[in-house]
Amino acid sequence: MNSAGKDNALGTHVHLIGIGGAGMSGIARILLARGVTVTGSDARESRAVTALRALGARVETGHDAAHLQHDGEDPPTVVVSTAIRDTNPELAAAREQGLDVVHRSVALAALTEGRRLVAVAGTHGKTSTTSMVTVALQHAGADPSFAIGGDLTVSGTGAHHGSGDVFVVEADESDGSFTVFAPSVAIVTNVEPDHLDHHGDAEAYHAVFRRFLDRLVPGATLITCADDPGAEDVAVAGERAGFTVARYGRSATGAGDARLLDFTPDGTGSVTRFRHAGVERELRLGVPGEHMALNALAAFLAGVAVGQDPDVLLDGLAGFGGVQRRFEFKGRVRGVTVYDDYAHHPTEVAATLRAAREATGSGHGRRGRVLVAFQPHLYSRTRLFAAEFGEALSLADEVMVLDVYGAREDPEPGVGPALITDAVRLPDEHVHRAPSWEQVPAALAGLAADGDTVITMGAGDVTVLGPEVLRELAGGDPA
Incomplete structure (x- = not known):
């Protein structure tokens, strides 16, 4: 196995079906940065596909079993998402050939091995919050790896293989697959029934967040929104399990919490006053909405949890330029x-x-x-x-x-x-x-x-x- 394989639990050759999707293209970017051979296919051409080709990926348009040919190369590990149906010819061929087939979330979890994982979960606000954590840590000089379900407006990308020991991921609960992650820091923005086509009912949806909680590593920090009843249920369960819990929002009252004191719209941004560790602080954002200010408070607490300076984090959040397709x-x-x-x-x-x-x-x-x-x-x-x-x-x-x-x-x-x-x-x-x-x-x-x-x-x-x-x-x- 070559040096790329040693740094990548997925092997030296990875084939992604539906490679142009936000999550899949992010995995492909990180694999390419680690020197892994990346091939894939997508139903149509897109900017993401063009960018991956420029980085060295071999991407085919359309789905065909012939795309799995690997003459002179190691057999690929095949990565799929829930959106890929069993009838997909490449998926069917991979199974017939006995190739390793893994879900997108399993592939992403493999990439996080050996790094401190910050996982952002919740029904709403995952992409923005993950992006804010990333930008704040970048400003602090941490150079985190990250995989986000949307592209940062400033950098134009949603994934990066960083040199630091922190990996920030958006942990998607839509199909329950976020339970493969093992976070050192976990954010739960809110818990409100969704994706019931997969989960079935509200109780099953809430239950998957409790299973996510079971995946936190010993000594982990759990960060939750105190204003959301579903997230508060997760926080209480987290405290019972012995994790450090930090809350944010208007209802947050603990010493390590970020309590929102005042929110003021300011043009297309906002100014938020909050209290943390006995100190009243000011958070300035260039994106509108109190929900975005709450996301930023979660990102602030995550940055503190991995050891960054609070003032530097706030300065980084002030420069957050937003995420594509989020207002x-x-x-x-x-x-x-x-x-x-x-x-x-x-x-x-x-x-x-x-x-x-x-x-x-x-x-x-x-x-x-x-x-x-x-x-x-x-x-x-x-x-x-x-x-x-x-x-x-x-x-x-x-x-x-x-x-x-x-x-x-x-x-x-x-x-x-x-x-x-x-x-x-x-x-x-x-x-x-x-x-x-x-x-x-x-x-x-x-x-x-x-x-x-x-x-x-x-x-x-x-x-x-x-x-x-x-x-x-x-x-x-x-x-």
């Missing part, structure tokens, strides 16, 4: 500002819309309205949370709901945009079923006026519409 600024034309956001759960939708009102001053003497084009993600989630989506979207002034983005699911009879539009508590003239996909940008541009904010929102391909809205606002010319 990401896309442009401004004719006084209309366009953002894109990944929110796809009712709580996330509500938090983003509240942040939009704070950032724009809507409702505080200014005339600008908030317009949202929402693309539901998954038929099961739409069916289960239609009423909650309607309630959350009612925080906007104009609502347009697109067709459901099914992703890994097949359509369900009777499950569509109408379930959500019927639940929105706004006058009918302000609630719109999206026209055909091609007509959405023009329709949004037609609704918007000087001073308004338009947000394209959802976990699907709605993200591509922001630039098109800007072009429509500019009269068809590039924004």
